[in-house]
Amino acid sequence: MPTTHHRRLSDMSGLTPLSATTYTPDPQGAYRALQERWGMVAPVELEPGVHAWLVMGHHELCQVTRNEQVFSCDSHHWRLLQEGAVAPDAGIGPMMFPRESAYFADGDQHRRLRAPIEEALASLDEHRLARLVRQTCFEQIRGFAARGAADLVSEYAAVVSTTTMSSLFGVEDEQRPELRDSLVAMYSAASESVASAIAVERIVTDTLNFRRVAPGDDLMSLFVRHPNLRSDAEIVQAALLMMAAGYEANANWIAQTLRLMLADPRFEGRLRGGRLGLDDALDEALWRDPPMPNMPARYALVDCELGGQLVQRGDALILGIAAANQDARVHTDDSWLEDGNRSHLAWSAGPHGCPAHRPGRMITRTAVDIALHQLHDLRLAIPADELPLLPSPWSRCPPSLPVHFTPPASAPRM
Numbered sequence: 001m002p003t004t005h006h007r008r009l010s011d012m013s014g015l016t017p018l019s020a021t022t023y024t025p026d027p028q029g030a031y032r033a034l035q036e037r038w039g040m041v042a043p044v045e046l047e048p049g050v051h052a053w054l055v056m057g058h059h060e061l062c063q064v065t066r067n068e069q070v071f072s073c074d075s076h077h078w079r080l081l082q083e084g085a086v087a088p089d090a091g092i093g094p095m096m097f098p099r100e101s102a103y104f105a106d107g108d109q110h111r112r113l114r115a116p117i118e119e120a121l122a123s124l125d126e127h128r129l130a131r132l133v134r135q136t137c138f139e140q141i142r143g144f145a146a147r148g149a150a151d152l153v154s155e156y157a158a159v160v161s162t163t164t165m166s167s168l169f170g171v172e173d174e175q176r177p178e179l180r181d182s183l184v185a186m187y188s189a190a191s192e193s194v195a196s197a198i199a200v201e202r203i204v205t206d207t208l209n210f211r212r213v214a215p216g217d218d219l220m221s222l223f224v225r226h227p228n229l230r231s232d233a234e235i236v237q238a239a240l241l242m243m244a245a246g247y248e249a250n251a252n253w254i255a256q257t258l259r260l261m262l263a264d265p266r267f268e269g270r271l272r273g274g275r276l277g278l279d280d281a282l283d284e285a286l287w288r289d290p291p292m293p294n295m296p297a298r299y300a301l302v303d304c305e306l307g308g309q310l311v312q313r314g315d316a317l318i319l320g321i322a323a324a325n326q327d328a329r330v331h332t333d334d335s336w337l338e339d340g341n342r343s344h345l346a347w348s349a350g351p352h353g354c355p356a357h358r359p360g361r362m363i364t365r366t367a368v369d370i371a372l373h374q375l376h377d378l379r380l381a382i383p384a385d386e387l388p389l390l391p392s393p394w395s396r397c398p399p400s401l402p403v404h405f406t407p408p409a410s411a412p413r414m
Contacts, residue, residue, distance in 0.1 A: 041307030056323035065350035079314025094197035101237035170218030263384035290346035293322030
């Protein structure tokens with residue numbers, strides 16, 4: 001068992017980079033190595049010289065996400081930022097620097113900024129959304145069906161996700177390819193994230209300006225009218241939060257579920273009458289490879305002890321979602337009891353828990369189901385353990401999922 005550590009985070013050196021838990025074929029092995037040395041809360045390096053705590057226990061992570069009085073989402077409280085110890089152009093900036101967004105707010109401010117997002121989700125016509133997703137899926141499949149080969153990330157999951165979010169927000173057609181490429185890069189290598197985040201924000205701002213002049217039946221127009229959003233900056237950040245989070249969650253969930261169903265014999269057998277089905281695969285993907293395995297961030301408002309570590313006021317804490325999902329304290333040895341277990345933290349917990357479970361699951365389930373039924377004899381083009389990974393500290397989605405299948409006799413139709 002690891003011993004309790006009471007060293008200051010700022011005094012530590014030689015720490016494991018956070019990306020070592022994602023850019024690896026064995027992420028759980030990387031988390032276990034940290035746990036064996038430090039316990040359920042471990043010091044890690046975000047960038048050279050920039051340290052944070054990685055919270056890997058299910059119980060500890062729930063403590064952090066449910067206690068706004070001790071752990072804030074507002075990165076103005078981050079001591080390294082206050083001291084100027086993080087470069088203004090740092091690669092972690094797009095994910096951790098403060099903004100006028102519900103993601104970076106607490107208490108009444110958070111509730112004010114979150115309300116338009118919840119109302120936007122409640123306003124969605126699920127039948128209309130389902131038609132949009134189905135239409136997008138079939139259009140993409142028609143584009144590559146005759147080849148008998150495709151990349152189900154760049155040609156399918158990423159396109160379905162960005163097209164859906166772009167349509168919901170009324171983004172102009174000519175800007176959608178750039179939006180997709182920029183969102184992919186924003187979550188990948190730190191060296192690409194800053195410029196990509198700027199490009200995404202520019203496209204969102206262009207959409208805001210267009211919809212203010214020409215409002216429509218879209219979520220950006222709803223945000224423009226909403227009294228809780230008091231400035232263009234707040235409108236842009238609300239839209240950016242929904243679009244970026246929606247893209248990342250849906251694209252990764254689609255890709256990871258397809259990978260699981262094509263690579264894992266339990267699910268591969270499903271296509272031939274096996275016991276485990278699509279909904280089982282959707283849930284297991286959230287347990288094993290959640291859309292964001294490491295989620296930024298909380299900031300300690302007071303000195304406290306967490307998981308045997310002395311967390312000081314101003315320290316940053318990263319939510320180790322994937323590690324917490326594998327915490328033995330929330331699992332049993334009975335596979336039948338595990339079926340249907342949805343106590344995972346893929347959508348975080350507490351006041352900042354993701355409110356888009358229902359539409360996210362519908363989008364992902366529809367996309368995976370259509371791919372499996374339209375692409376006959378679908379199989380991976382390379383062994384699953386040779387699939388590449390994005391060099392990202394936050395995401396572990398493969399940037400490509402090459403597959404082969406039997407070309408259909410005629411173009412797929414809805």
